[in-house]
Amino acid sequence: MYELIQVAERTYYLQCPAKMGIWKLNDTDAVLIDSGNDKDAGKKVQKIFDAQGWHLACILNTHANADHNGGNALLQQRLSVPTFAPGIDAAITTYPILEPAFLYGGFPCKALRNKFLLAQPSNCKPLTTENLPDGLTMLPLPGHFFDMCGFQTADHVWFLADCLSGANIVEKYHVNFIYDVSAYLETLDNICKLDGRLFIPAHAEPAEDIRPLAALNRAKVLEICENILTFCQNPLSFDAILQKVFQHYQLAMDFNQYVLVGSTIRSYLSYLLDQGELSASFTDKMLLWQRA
Numbered sequence: 043m044y045e046l047i048q049v050a051e052r053t054y055y056l057q058c059p060a061k062m063g064i065w066k067l068n069d070t071d072a073v074l075i076d077s078g079n080d081k082d083a084g085k086k087v088q089k090i091f092d093a094q095g096w097h098l099a100c101i102l103n104t105h106a107n108a109d110h111n112g113g114n115a116l117l118q119q120r121l122s123v124p125t126f127a128p129g130i131d132a133a134i135t136t137y138p139i140l141e142p143a144f145l146y147g148g149f150p151c152k153a154l155r156n157k158f159l160l161a162q163p164s165n166c167k168p169l170t171t172e173n174l175p176d177g178l179t180m181l182p183l184p185g186h187f188f189d190m191c192g193f194q195t196a197d198h199v200w201f202l203a204d205c206l207s208g209a210n211i212v213e214k215y216h217v218n219f220i221y222d223v224s225a226y227l228e229t230l231d232n233i234c235k236l237d238g239r240l241f242i243p244a245h246a247e248p249a250e251d252i253r254p255l256a257a258l259n260r261a262k263v264l265e266i267c268e269n270i271l272t273f274c275q276n277p278l279s280f281d282a283i284l285q286k287v288f289q290h291y292q293l294a295m296d297f298n299q300y301v302l303v304g305s306t307i308r309s310y311l312s313y314l315l316d317q318g319e320l321s322a323s324f325t326d327k328m329l330l331w332q333r334a
Contacts (some may be wrong), residue, residue, distance in 0.1 A: 044086040046094070049240055049248065050197030052177070056090065058083070060109045060244045063201040065178055065191065071099040073175050075193055075201050076244065077113030080157045084113030088120060102169060103127035104183075104258035105190035106134035106141060111242070114164035126169035128180070129189030131334035135166035145301040153297040183233070185226025186219065198239045205229050206255050208246035208289060212262050216291040217303045220263070223313035227263060230256045270310055271319060283307060 045057040053068035063075030064124065071092070081101055091098055098121055103111045108129060114135065117123050121163075126134045133263050142150035142159040154160075167173070169191070174180055177196040184190060186204045193201045205226070207218045210275045234253045241252040249255060266287075273286045288295055288314060311331055314320040321334045 044083075044090065046090050046129065048130070049242070050195070050199050052198040055201070055242055055248070056087070057194055058086075060204075061201075061242060062087070063195075063242065065175065065193075065195050067099055067175060067177065069123050070095070070097050072096045073099055073178070074101045074117075075118060076104055076110040076138040076203075077101055079109045079112040081113065081162070084116030084120075087113055088117065090190045100175065101125040101130065102175075102178075102193065102206055103166065104133055104192060104201070104244070105187040106131035106138070107187060107204065108138065108141060108157060108161040110203070111135045111138075111166075112161040112163065114166070115162035118154040118164050125164055125166045126173060127166050127189075128169045128178070128182070128191045128247055131189050132166045133170040134188070135161070135164060142301070145305050151297070154301060156298070158298060158322075159208075161255050164196075181232075181236075185222050187221050194236075194238060198237070199200075200233075200236060200238045200241045200252075202233060202241055202243045202252070204232060204244050206243040206246050206252070208243070209258055211245055212258060214243050215293070217261065217266060217287060217293070217306055218259075218262075219302050220306050220309055223267075224316070225265065227260065230260050254325045266310060267314060269318075270314060271333045274320060274331050274333045275326065276307050277323065277332045279328055280304075280308065280311070283311070283331060 043058055044104055046054055047057055048054045054064040056062040065073045090174055101123055114125050138161040142154045181192045182205055183192045183205045190203050192203050234256050240248050242248045271283055273283055284304055304316040315322055321332050323330050
């Protein structure tokens, strides 16, 4: 499934579960944007680079989710390649236990210490404009994760990380992970203003016009907000709200989905509270949420 696709003179991507970008610095050196889910992904990347006769100059991680930095460790071990990520995500990439711990809100049990939520540690430095490779422009894309960013190549191709989900994902899973709902909605506005010849989200097909997919993702966020407000006509605890979300969207609950959807619903509650659309009260030693 790891197919190398050229989309411009020096811009390529790898068709895989979380699309990776490649920017050719020159005839021999190339930058990898994200590294896949695990060591097997890293092996496939190395095989593709070797087949093309390319030297991996560095890895740029758009953010610290395990399906975007899981190949770092193997590529560093084999190639001693430097790795960079924006802001807080550089720390989480270096100390990946922070991801499942953050999602769970405490020490993650063994069921949460899996390759989907916990990448192997890799030495990652903060990405700045000073160490950004030539020919790339960095764009902050907050909302999905702490300091997530995207990149534009000099070929006018945008790599947009996880700020958009494909229509099939939106309609199948509904509640896609969001850390900051307000920032996410602002990011959707911002990407609709971008100029480029092609836009490549990690979990959707490349598009010359990204605005319809942005509108679809925005509509789903607003739908979830309205559903939560409807659920909270009477005071409800977080667990009761989460149960209603899983029931409404007919989602299967396991530990991974519990923390991913659960953390996201907490973010929606924070957003709606800050917007004045929900109220919060402490009653009988419980935190209860109700439509304002």
